[in-house]
Amino acid sequence: MKHFSILPNLKNNCGMFSVKQLQAGLNTEFLGREVKYLEKTFSTNVDAWECFQTQKPEGTLIIADHQDKGRGRRQSKWYSSEGKSLTFSFMLQSKIALEKLGILPLLTGVSIVKGIYNMSNILLGLKWPNDIMVSRKKMGGILIESRTVKQEHSVVVGIGLNINESEDDIQDELQGQATSLHIESGEEFSRELILSSILNEFEKLYLNFWYDIIPLWLEYCIHENDKITFHSNNKIHQGTFRGITETGHAKIQINGKTETFSAGMVTL
Ligand code: BTN
Secondary structure, three states: OOOOOOOOOOOOOOOOOOHHHHHHOOOOOOOOOOEEEEOOEOOHHHHHHHHHHOOOOOOOEEEEOOEOOOEOOOOOEOOOOOOOEEEEEEEEOOOOOHHHHOOHHHHHHHHHHHHHHHHHOOOOEEEOOOEEEEOOEEEEEEEEEEEEEOOEEEEEEEEEEEOOOOHHHOOHHHOOOEOOHHHHHOOOOOHHHHHHHHHHHHHHHHHHOHHHHHHHHHHHEOOOOOEEEEEEOOEEEEEEEEEEOOOOOEEEEEOOEEEEEOOOEEEO
């Protein structure tokens, strides 16, 4: 008797990224309906900003196999491995209310955790504001940029994820701090299936579930009520992470008093 598996083929196809396979996995209305694949680019965030000039539709996705100048948060560089990482950006042209912008990184983080769980059964964690964590090491990051023109907020969401990297692919200075799905599980994954699952989750949350983001984010947060070090405005605080406000700001208890911060970095 033949046994047919209903599980998707998670194996990495070890080749160029296939836009066809990605789009076959999408059930979105607007996200990823137009895709620009680049073997090599400077930064997909820069490319996504150019899409506004050429009037591409909302949700246009730029994906690259290699970035020469991948940008991270706080002026850092983002390193990725050709054919192994996922590095992509998409544009949201929408009239996102300003107060929602602080929630967008959290929504993005939740969609990554859910999207990867659907495809791998691996439950990742989140570190405020937008680090994707596994085994207390970073496996992904989110860089959201916004510009306001005539009271409309244009946004680029850029995401970098370590998927099929082995230990040797991790930069020397990041050894011990960064990891990949492959390092954690020993398995290889289809980047196309992982990406389609993330985009499906993102669009669902973005269109319908803004009000569920904070409890969902806290469910995946790996440091709620933990003692942490907090870097903000060139100051370093020791405190306890007490959750997030309804606008996505961090609540940190420092010397018995809870303060809120819109930006900063948590060290575990
Ligand atoms: C971080 O520092 O944690 C954020 C990293 C974001 C990296 C991604 S990779 C795709 C997109 N293009 C960039 O230049 N940066 C983002």
